[in-house]
Amino acid sequence: MDPLRRSPSPCLSSRPSSPSTPPCEMLGPVGIEAVLDQLKIKAMKMGFEFNIMVVGQSGLGKSTMVNTLFKSKVWKSNPPGLGVPTPQTLQLHSLTHVIEEKGVKLKLTVTDTPGFGDQINNDNCWDPILGYINEQYEQYLQEEILITRQRHIPDTRVHCCVYFVPPTGHCLRPLDIEFLQRLCRTVNVVPVIARADSLTMEERETFRRRIQQNLRTHCIDVYPQMCFDEDINDKILNSKLRDRIPFAVVGADQEHLVNGRCVLGRKTKWGIIEVENMAHCEFPLLRDLLIRSHLQDLKDITHNIHYENYRVIRLNESHLLPRGPGWVNLAPASPGQLTTPRTFKVCRGAHDDSDDEF
């Protein structure tokens, strides 16, 4: 699968000019670079879409984190599930907002997964989540293969899934490993250590290293994936990020006064934990990754790789359907089909499991 380029590489071009397209010298300004402005104008007019999903057990601070990320009350103050009996099945809860900053409109969809991992028996608790993700891909595919298509197909595919790891301090639990293995094949996953204020700096480091080792052992490829780094700039940038993943984050949506400044933080008896202070937690890294630098890249990888993978599987599978005398219908995907995707990035260990289930 061809990797994508990320940061601008003005002189290095990884697409060599083929012999039939000789480079030409221009003797004066032509105005080609005006196309960049044209692109910007078009993008601003159309607006952007971003869909994020937060997964983790209750009480890990997912809703607060989302509020902190987007600096607004995305969720109303009482997260659902508080004081309500735990739902029997996992319910996905999705909210869409339009936020605007400096003329840039962003349609943000946040999907929450209350009840994940909360039951006594958590077998297959990832199925509804995978089902939801695949359902979005399916919708997009159906729109794309219509004869009369819309000019702009609405994009509801999940671009990023933030997975909250409880701060046990030891290593990844079997539930985490199972879930991450399955999800990494279908969507971009960014694991974070939730409620990191219960760990000291050293504990955080050890925990992080152990998690990284777990991820390596189980062949879990989290975002940013190494195989999609194109040029040297990307590699350097992403290696730094990969070294710090999973980020140890703290979420807070209340402001406090610290040294005369108003900062977001958690007030405790022993001090105020500033969310945006790199010395306290790594929230700024997460925010920068998700929003300020890699948002477009997340969308591109979802579109060019995860969605294409899904499409290939779906189209290949439909050949196994019985053929009628006339047309072959793309039968609606059965729930079983949607929840156990088989992709090309194979890690033998986990794969056998999904085959059995199917």
Next chain:
Amino acid sequence: MEERKPAHVLRSFKYAGFMNEELRNLSLSGHVGFDSLPDQLVNKSTSQGFCFNILCVGETGIGKSTLMDTLFNTKFESDPATHNEPGVRLKARSYELQESNVRLKLTIVDTVGFGDQINKDDSYKPIVEYIDAQFEAYLQEELKIKRSLFNYHDTRIHACLYFIAPTGHSLKSLDLVTMKKLDSKVNIIPIIAKADTIAKNELHKFKSKIMSELVSNGVQIYQFPTDEETVAEINATMSVHLPFAVVGSTEEVKIGNKMAKARQYPWGVVQVENENHCDFVKLREMLIRVNMEDLREQTHTRHYELYRRCKLEEMGFKDTDPDSKPFSLQETYEAKRNEFLGELQKKEEEMRQMFVMRVKEKEAELKEAEKELHEKFDLLKRTHQEEKKKVEDKKKELEEEVNNFQKKKAAAQLLQSQAQQSGAQQTKKDKDKKNASFT
């Protein structure tokens, strides 16, 4: 708050248009940072590079290559075409241009031989076929199972510059017919070539005549977009000057104390970049600096979609039946393709069988012939042997005869000599007797 049903229940929802929805607008209490999104997008596009394809339609010698050279400030290598072309053919050439950090893959398609033939009925056909072929290639790529659209080299024509000859009267019928055939397939921008041969007042009349003819014949030329405020004004003012009267030149002439692109005549100098002299600057503005992206978008969302729709309907696909589930375009396409491939395979098999059969027959024939030859050879050999034997027999006989003859001859000679001798003796005796009698 939207409640979502449990995930195993499929639910579809359609967006009417993103901004018109009843969505909660959130107010932000601080700087989040997604205002960098347009920049992120632009960075991505920059590293991938852009494609732009221009089709130049016009008679031979009307100045297409010179105009391209002038527009892009460079010398594209090409030889001028002759007027002897038997038909219209399209010649495409690709070039890589780079300006600061923007890489542009430019393809210029030329119509060689347009307008040269005596019978120009079919002149538009190769052009339409070429445009359709590019759409077809993109469609094929899009319908593949394993596809890579994000680094596909887009060869669809984004803009068609139609060069109108500067007669000063009106459009030729060839022009009208060709433009009518192309208007639903490509963005047409009409331009008046070699505009330095028309005087200013004639030019104005010529332009209005052309535009009214286009309108009355229902030719849809490219409309510069006026819905976005930043470009609406400039597009509106420029549209008034359509078709652009351009002059192309790659030679520089000293004007004042600068060198400028111009054409030098004994009666004056026509400056290419002087807006009073010609509309070249307007063309460059519209084509490249203001609307390049819009041209590309129109090609993709309007012309290509139209082609795709027609092609798929032609192949027999439908979108939905009122009561049943959507037909799958992909499957039917694949099924048809497999059918087609199957047929091809069958035909191939048949041909192979036939070939094998023919080979066998020929082999048999050759073997027959070989056998015959062998037989002939054997026969000849035998005959030869027989003849030889006969000859030898005859030879023997002859030899015997000769021997006999020799014997007989010898015997005869002996007798003869004996007889002669006795005769001679007898004669001598007689003679002696005679002599004796005399004495």
